[in-house]
Amino acid sequence: MTVTYWLSTFGALAVILLIYGLWLHVNPTTVALTLVLYVLIVAAQLRLRYAVVASVVATACYNFFFLPPVGTFTIADPQNWLTLLTFLSTSVIGSRLSQTARDEADQAKASQRELEVLFSLSREFLRTDKLADITEALPSLINIAAHAQGSTLYLLDGDRVFQAGEQQISGIEISHFRQLALSLSEPEVLSDGTVHVPIRAGVRPRGLLEIVGLKLSQETLRAIGGLAAIALDRVQALEEIARSEANKESERLRNLILDSITHELRTPLTSIKGAAGTLLMSHVSAEDQRSLIKIIDEEADRINQLVGQAVEMAQLEAREVHMDVQPVDFKEIVAEAKENSAWIWGSHPVEISIPPLPKVDVDPNMIAKVLCNLLENAAKYSEPQSPIRISAEQKGGMIVAAVADRGVGIDPLEQDLVFDRLYRSREHSQKKPGTGMGLPISRAIIESHHGTLTVTSQRGYGSVFSFTLPIHKN
Helix, strand or coil, X not given: CHHHHXXXXXXXXXXXXXXXXXHCCCCHHHHHHHHHHHHHHHHHHCCHHHHHHHHHHHHHHHHHHHCCCCCCCCCCCHHHHHHHHHXXXXXXXXXHHHHHHHHHHHHHHHHHHHHHHHHHHHHHHHHCCCHHHHHHHHHXXXXXXXXXXXXXXXXXXXXXXXXXXXXXXXXXXXXXXXHHHHHCCCCEECCCCCEEXXXXXXXXXXXXXXXECCCCCHHHHHHHHHHHHHHHHHHHHHHXXXXXXHHHHHHHHHHHHXXXXXXXXXXXXXXXXXXXXXXXXXXXXHHHHHHHHHXXXXXHHHHHHHHHHHHHXXXXXXXXXXXXXXXXXXXXXXXXXXXXXXXHHHHCCEEEECCCCCCEEECHHHHHHHHHHHHHHHHHCCCCCCCEEEEEEEECCEEEEEEEECCCCCCHHHCXXXXXXXXXXXXXXXXXXXXXXXXXHHHHHHHHXXXXXXXXXXXXXXXXXXXXXXXXXX
16 A cells, blocks of 8 residues: 555656646746645645655756756756745645644544544443443443444452453453452553453442453543443442332331231221120020121131231232243133132123133233132122123233223222222221222232233222233234
C-alpha cells in the first residue's frame, strides 16, 4: 500500500509537469499555485510525510523546469529565491495544517466512538435490575458495544467467572485474575492487545474485566470499569432493598395471618370449650349430649379447615407446592369438581356451557379445587335452587372460565378485598360460615399457572368469578 501511495504522489506531479511543460505554456505563478494545490491535496488525502516529500520534490521541479535558467537548478534572479522559499514554506505549512486537521478529526471520531460505547453500556446496564442477569450479560454487552473479540468478567465474590467469546478460562487463570483484581488500580494494556480493567467500588476491589481486541483510551477503559462497578452495586442494592421489603411484607403478612387465625380460632374454641364444659356437668340429657358433641365435631372441623388453609396459603406463597402440570381437557376438570362438591348439584341447578376447546396446561387437581371454591361460594351466597352457571371460552392463547350466580352480590368497595387473606364481609361474616381463605388460595393457584382471577358483581344480582388458564402448545 505504501508503494502505491508513493507512485500516485509522484505520478500526479509528473502529470502536472507534462501538461504545463508540453501543452500549456503558462507563467511561473500559475505553475506555483497549481503545485501548492497539488501539495495540499496530497496532504489532505495522505499522511504528512507524503506531503513534505511532495513539497520538496515539487519545489525542485518548479525550479528546474519553470524558473530561468530552465533546465538547471541554478537560480539566476535573487527574487526567485524568495519565490522558492515562499512556495516551499506554503506547501509545508499547508501540509502540516492539513495533517493537524486530519488528526483532530480522527481524534474526534475516536472520542465519539468511545462516548457511544460508554452510552450504550450505561443504557444496557440501567435496563437490568437483577445481579444474576447483569453478570451473565455484561461480557456480551461489552463485546457488542465496544466491538471486542471476547470479554471475561471475574468477580472476587465467590471466584465467579462469566465469559463471552471463544476463549476458555482455566483454574490457573482464575488465580491470576484474583491477583490482578486485588493489585491493579489502573487499566493494563498488554502487548498482544489484551486489556485488564479493574472493577472497584471506591477503594474496595470487586473484580476484573479482561477484554480482547479492544482499542480504547485509558480514560474510557477506566470509565468502563467504573460503569461495571456502579452497575453491580446498583443491582445489588436493588436486590437488597427488594429482599428487605419482601421480608417486611412477609413479616407483616405473617403477623396478619397469625392475628387473624387467632381471632378466627376463638369462636370455635369458645364453642368447643362451652360444649365440653356443659358435658362435664351432671344431669345432661342424651339428646343434649348429642347436640353438644355435634357442636364440638363441627367446630373442630372448622379449626382443622382453617389451619389447613393457612398452611396451604403459606406453601403457595413460598412456592413449596409441587404442580403436576399436564395438558387437560377443561371438561374433565369440571367433572372432577362436580364429583368433589356433589351437594351443590343437589341444592342448585348448575348449567354447564363449554364448547369444544383446546387442552390447557394445568395441574387438574389444583384447578378443580379452585372451581370447587368458586362453586361453594356461589352456593353459599345464593338462595336454595338459585341457578349457577359454569362457562368457558377461548380468547387468544388462554381459556377464560367463569362461575356465575344470582346471589346477593358483592359491594363495589369490597370486590378487591375479597381476595385478601381472611377477609370476610361484615354483612355476611356472622351469617355464613367460612374462613376467608378460599378466594386468596384460589387466586394464588391461578397465578401460579400464569393466569388471573377476577370478579364482576352487582349487589342483589349476583357475581361472576372469571379465571384464565394457558392453552397447551403442541
